[in-house]
Amino acid sequence: MKNNIYILVALLAFSLTSCYEDGFSEEASTAIGNGGKGGSLARFTVVGDKLYTISNNQMRVFDVQDNTDPTFEQTIGLINGVETVFPYGNYLYLGTQTGMLIYDISNPSIPTYTSMYEHVQACDPVVVQGDYAYVTVRSGTDCRNTFQIDQLEVINVSNPTSPFAVNQYQLENPYGLGVDDRLLFVCDGNSGLKVFDITFTPDQIQLLHEFKDIKARDVIPFNGLLMLIAEEGFYQYEYKPSGEMELLSLIEVEKD
Numbered sequence: 001m002k003n004n005i006y007i008l009v010a011l012l013a014f015s016l017t018s019c020y021e022d023g024f025s026e027e028a029s030t031a032i033g034n035g036g037k038g039g040s041l042a043r044f045t046v047v048g049d050k051l052y053t054i055s056n057n058q059m060r061v062f063d064v065q066d067n068t069d070p071t072f073e074q075t076i077g078l079i080n081g082v083e084t085v086f087p088y089g090n091y092l093y094l095g096t097q098t099g100m101l102i103y104d105i106s107n108p109s110i111p112t113y114t115s116m117y118e119h120v121q122a123c124d125p126v127v128v129q130g131d132y133a134y135v136t137v138r139s140g141t142d143c144r145n146t147f148q149i150d151q152l153e154v155i156n157v158s159n160p161t162s163p164f165a166v167n168q169y170q171l172e173n174p175y176g177l178g179v180d181d182r183l184l185f186v187c188d189g190n191s192g193l194k195v196f197d198i199t200f201t202p203d204q205i206q207l208l209h210e211f212k213d214i215k216a217r218d219v220i221p222f223n224g225l226l227m228l229i230a231e232e233g234f235y236q237y238e239y240k241p242s243g244e245m246e247l248l249s250l251i252e253v254e255k256d
Contacts, residue, residue: 040125136174154202176218187216208243
């Protein structure tokens with residue numbers, strides 16, 4: 001079952017790659033990194049002609065201008081425990097077991113360390129929109145979170161060189177998350193999917209809906225389509241600005 005979930009997470013990361021259509025806003029194009037949009041648990045991302053992959057303590061850069069013949073460019077050393085990568089604007093936001101790393105990719109071939117936001121040792125996927133990053137901190141043996149902290153952290157990244165926390169919200173056992181305009185989708189493990197209104201970010205985040213029958217793990221929200229990985233399989237939902245959702249499809253996975 002665990003291997004099936006990993007396969008679905010990989011598929012989710014590919015799902016919206018190269019999905020441009022006429023009429024996409026500049027903000028939307030920036031949000032998907034000028035190449036594709038992956039889930040918050042993704043270990044790779046495409047930005048323009050570059051593919052960035054992360055694995056514990058390394059980031060690798062590939063040129064994919066010719067997608068039939070990718071070219072390796074360089075390996076960059078990172079701190080131990082890097083787990084996820086999320087692109088936004090000219091930066092990569094890396095989720096680690098000790099905090100969030102920010103790398104400048106103004107020169108796409110040479111990612112440059114900018115800053116780090118530290119927290120207790122825990123799993124922490126991250127997504128970014130506007131001046132704010134949203135991070136979930138999860139307890140559990142795999143994450144070595146000895147403080148048993150499960151929460152959503154809101155971090156001001158308006159100055160990427162000096163990120164700072166502005167609020168925290170308690171959760172049950174959060175995993176991945178996704179953001180689209182005024183909506184923040186948080187996968188809260190066995191407690192289901194939570195949809196928040198972040199219109200008044202960050203001080204007045206409001207819970208709009210809970211879907212407790214979904215054991216959610218990761219999401220990609222984009223232009224009214226939510227792609228969601230859960231223990232049960234791969235869901236597609238249509239969502240409204242109000243946060244209401246309608247199920248479109250479910251691909252179930254076999255349980256071991």
